Amino acid sequence: MDDKNEHKPGAAEASATVTRAAHAGVAVAVAGPGRRFSAKRKLDAVQRLMRGESLEALSRELNVPAHRLSEWRDRVLLAAESALKERERDERDDEIARLKAKVGEITMANELLYAKIDKLEVGRPLAGRRPRR
Structure with missing residues (x-):
């Protein structure tokens, strides 16, 4: 061919x-x-x-x-x-979003406070014995 x-x-x-x-x-x-x-x-x-x-x-x-x-x-x-x-959004969804944002803010504030405490306690003899919550 x-x-x-x-x-x-x-x-x-x-x-x-x-x-x-x-x-x-x-x-x-x-x-x-x-x-x-x-x-x-x-x-x-x-x-x-x-x-x-x-x-x-x-x-x-x-x-x-x-x-x-x-x-x-x-x-x-x-x-x-x-x-x-998917369901339609209602006022509960807005409230849930607001509360999640609030929890995020509180979590960030706690982390910053723990970091500040750790920084202030550097060099103290009992600093390592303090329990974290």
Whole structure:
């Protein structure tokens, strides 16, 4: 077989997909081996999967491995689940944030006081025997 006539896998199929899509009025961008998909294009692909399009057909059309499309779908579902778990903020959340800040301030003040005590007690004979709380 001649090297010039050798079939490159995927090249003919990708050009045929683009040609069919162009005739149908559909914009299709086929990713090459080094191209990256934007978040919007990934989401569009996942939405198509969720609407029931075949994973294999979509994989061939977009020139993306099926496992990658499955990963994108799984990540979208996890994000949707966590978005639905969130509850609305209320006055309790504000009070909790205020109290956490107050505890932080008190902790910092205590640490500074302990450091000052240690500094003042340097050189005293009983300084090491004082218990810390």
